[in-house]
Amino acid sequence: MPARDRLSSWNRFLRNRFRIGVKRSGASIYPALQMTICAVGAYAFAEYVLGHEGPLFAATAALISLGFSREPRTRRVLEVGIGCTLGITIGELLLQVLGNGLWQAAIVLFSSLMLARFLDRGVIFTTQLGLQSLLVVLLPAPEGGVFTRSMDAIVGGVFALIVTMLAPRDPRREPKSNIRELLSELSAVLRQVADALVRSDSTLAWHALVRARSTQPQLDLLARSIRDAREIARISPAYRRHLAELGDLRGSVGYLDLAIRSSRVFARRTTSVINHASLSDTAVDKVSEVINDTADAVDILARALGGGESQPTRERHLRQARSELAAVGARLHPASLDVHDLYGDALVMLFRPLVVDLLEATGLSHEEAVSYLSEV
Structure with a gap:
């Protein structure tokens, strides 16, 4: 293909990608504002009201629960909250039996992922359960205990539901x-x-x-x-x-x-x-x-x-x-x-x-x- 034709093809491709990107970004302004307000609000509530130090899981749970995905939000909230809590529980139990370390983390993660797939097909549920069990083994517990992260995740999910309920956009x-x-x-x-x-x-x-x-x-x-x-x-x-x-x-x-x-x-x-x-x-x-x-x-x-x-x-x-x-x-x-x-x-x-x-x-x-x- 001549250089001029390749350049023309690339120009068409880039223009098309730009148009698609602008359209997608424009359609995402309202959801992005929702997610921003919800994540910051959940973080602030967990930190200033509940007294949790650096409650990142409140913000991340809110973002995941709202998200740009078309999966039902109630299901996402439940997957985040239950997956987080169950992952911490499994991680804590296996930590008492195996101790901490890399090979222990590998066993905990594999076991958690297999259990998650056995319990539910949800991708978010599997990810949360595996991630939380891994963090329990690899990271020191936050101030207030390991279940502080679970509480933060629940806060984020609840904030996501509140934002959904109060959203002014007509669902029809x-x-x-x-x-x-x-x-x-x-x-x-x-x-x-x-x-x-x-x-x-x-x-x-x-x-x-x-x-x-x-x-x-x-x-x-x-x-x-x-x-x-x-x-x-x-x-x-x-x-x-x-x-x-x-x-x-x-x-x-x-x-x-x-x-x-x-x-x-x-x-x-x-x-x-x-x-x-x-x-x-x-x-x-x-x-x-x-x-x-x-x-x-x-x-x-x-x-x-x-x-x-x-x-x-x-x-x-x-x-x-x-x-x-x-x-x-x-x-x-x-x-x-x-x-x-x-x-x-x-x-x-x-x-x-x-x-x-x-x-x-x-x-x-x-x-x-x-x-x-x-x-x-």
Whole structure:
């Protein structure tokens, strides 16, 4: 590769990394402020109120419990507190039996790590248990006894929970944003499939399949964000009233997951239908129209589930999305779409589960959703 091309490639790479870094840093300002205030507050409380000298574990426990990780905070707090206490206990017991030294430290650390993995799969729990048992063997006990560090860890965890409860940020914001992004992708996939049919371009349909498959990280992120939001709502008095709405969102996400999976199957079948030229021009027009109408309904559903409007507005959007999806379902019969080929029949039949999944995402039961489909 010529030097100029290498330099250009490096410039693009650095610019991209810079943009990503700026975006990531901007999104982390609020969590970083939370972590800073929480860690300093926990340290100050342990030092000035409890009288512990240099309570670093209060600050580190607060940082770990809040963190930038998407693991539930309550679990992290418990892992830090219990892991720290249990690690100190094990370290102290083995210290009495083995004494201190490097080979004793190796035995203590290995035993602690194996016990931690036996008790729980949590990475933080394992790390805390192993670290604390090791420190007991290698370092002199702090003033007040070895369990002073355990108390500091509990202080840090409690401060993290308090900050979480008092956080002014609406826990619904992130999952709703993730839902909008996911449904935007689903809508784009459907429109791309419809466009592929109109153009008779199987490669474009395959690209739609690849795009649908690439939504899995978004689905995983959405599930985690709803789980975290529900946890915050449960422990925060200010947001407990949103638990029911978050529960509805969690139910809808399960059906959206199924709809995404159905879209992948449908896109793959579309590729085969195009390759076999299985649809007449009239059928192509009608099927593509149905797909585009479904994409329009998905856009409305995104506003209903991912918008920040009031409850009446949200319900209105849900009813509108349900109505449009029901209209699509009533047309999903091969004969109604001028489809008279086995490949085309299969394509229409594969689209029906996707519409049912979307109808269920609007709040209908499975039986109610199926009742909107045209009988075959």
